[in-house]
Amino acid sequence: MGTMSSDSALFGIDNLPYGVFSPRDAPDERRVGVRLGDRVLDAGAAARALGSPHADPLSAPSLDALLAAGRPVWRAVRAELRSWLGDPAHRERVAPLLRPLDTVTLRLPFTVADYVDFYSSEHHARNVGEIFRPGGAALTPNWKHLPIGYHGRAGSVRVSGSPVPRPLGQRRPAEGSATPGFGPTQRLDIEAEVGFVVGTGSTPGRPVPLSALREHVFGVCLLNDWSARDIQAWEYVPLGPFLGKSFATSISAWITPLDALDAAWTAPPPRDVPPLPYLDDASAPPGALDLRLTVLINDHPVAHPPFATMYWTAAQQLAHLTINGAHLRTGDLFASGTVSGAAPEERGCLLELTWNGERPLRLPDGERAFLADGDRVTLTAWAPGPGGQRIGLGEVSGTVEPTPA
Numbered sequence: 001m002g003t004m005s006s007d008s009a010l011f012g013i014d015n016l017p018y019g020v021f022s023p024r025d026a027p028d029e030r031r032v033g034v035r036l037g038d039r040v041l042d043a044g045a046a047a048r049a050l051g052s053p054h055a056d057p058l059s060a061p062s063l064d065a066l067l068a069a070g071r072p073v074w075r076a077v078r079a080e081l082r083s084w085l086g087d088p089a090h091r092e093r094v095a096p097l098l099r100p101l102d103t104v105t106l107r108l109p110f111t112v113a114d115y116v117d118f119y120s121s122e123h124h125a126r127n128v129g130e131i132f133r134p135g136g137a138a139l140t141p142n143w144k145h146l147p148i149g150y151h152g153r154a155g156s157v158r159v160s161g162s163p164v165p166r167p168l169g170q171r172r173p174a175e176g177s178a179t180p181g182f183g184p185t186q187r188l189d190i191e192a193e194v195g196f197v198v199g200t201g202s203t204p205g206r207p208v209p210l211s212a213l214r215e216h217v218f219g220v221c222l223l224n225d226w227s228a229r230d231i232q233a234w235e236y237v238p239l240g241p242f243l244g245k246s247f248a249t250s251i252s253a254w255i256t257p258l259d260a261l262d263a264a265w266t267a268p269p270p271r272d273v274p275p276l277p278y279l280d281d282a283s284a285p286p287g288a289l290d291l292r293l294t295v296l297i298n299d300h301p302v303a304h305p306p307f308a309t310m311y312w313t314a315a316q317q318l319a320h321l322t323i324n325g326a327h328l329r330t331g332d333l334f335a336s337g338t339v340s341g342a343a344p345e346e347r348g349c350l351l352e353l354t355w356n357g358e359r360p361l362r363l364p365d366g367e368r369a370f371l372a373d374g375d376r377v378t379l380t381a382w383a384p385g386p387g388g389q390r391i392g393l394g395e396v397s398g399t400v401e402p403t404p405a
Helices: 043-049 064-069 071-086 088-097 122-132 210-216 229-235 258-264 314-322
Strands: 018-023 031-036 039-042 098-100 104-107 115-118 149-151 157-159 168-171 181-184 192-198 217-224 249-251 292-297 300-303 333-335 361-363 366-368 376-384 390-401
Touching: 018 039, 031 043, 031 071, 039 043, 039 071, 039 088, 043 071, 043 088, 064 071, 071 088, 071 258, 088 098, 115 314, 149 314, 168 229, 192 292, 192 314, 210 217, 210 314, 217 258, 217 376, 217 390, 249 390, 258 376, 258 390, 300 361, 314 333
Parallel strands: 115 333, 157 249
Antiparallel strands: 018 031, 018 104, 031 039, 039 098, 115 149, 168 181, 192 217, 192 333, 217 249, 292 300, 292 376, 361 366, 376 390
């Protein structure tokens, strides 16, 4: 249905991520959209025009109904979309329903139920340990036995492009003082992550096994878990992250279905500590995803984190999240934690890239130890696709704004 630029080719017929948009001529409406190149298909209108049995979930104002419908419906809808957008027989009816991306407003695509953030990169965990525990053990004793995580704030998840006001909070007392500092964070950071969106819920009290990932997880998105490192450092003992994380988490406007990533599965890194049986994936199909991330600050690339190096996989995270009987709900979002590789240029946060501010980044507009007001951070990624093609993940971006008066 026309030609696409090389960038748009990342979002071809083998990808077809889902989102929610408002048309320019109906800004208060929310419609399910499917991206093809630099255009978005009004999926509900197409379903109605072509007599799809899935017109109801595709005509909803969010992805919630589609997520809840389950994997058989996900697969059937994807097959329909590939036919509608790829078969010349449908061109006449479908072409008018494709809108240029720059004529629509993208919205948060689903209702976030719960949000969990993990800590699954060994490279990231070791770097953080070396920064904060020099001379001590880089990893805590539990790290190789379970995917460490914490529950975040679902209500602070926002769609790509939303501004990120610099948060206020307490900081460690200055030397010689007994009173904490207070004010806007002075160490605002990013965390380049991958998020997994749950579609089908689970039964309370019944853990989800490793083998059931694709029965519950609808798709993936890029995620930036903004972090105020100075607020976090003062508050996190003994209960962990709170205000230093809960002010903002940004996700892409586009959710890439797992079925678009069939060519990207790969083996996880070797495990030198045998996991307990519920986390043991030695005989399971490859559970890591070969996603290649790029971190940009003000459009300048600063890092290229490789997701395939993550020690704990999404299936292991899901199994651990539910092993105590906690159940999944439609719209649950769980994130990988900062994606970092072995090389310095593969680190997914400024804490690592600048070694806690000791080695500032040199950008075209000046040095950065941490983020300045006005900085725009963008995460992009791609994965191997069928036939040597690439599958693009929708970018996630956000611009730092000054602390509200």
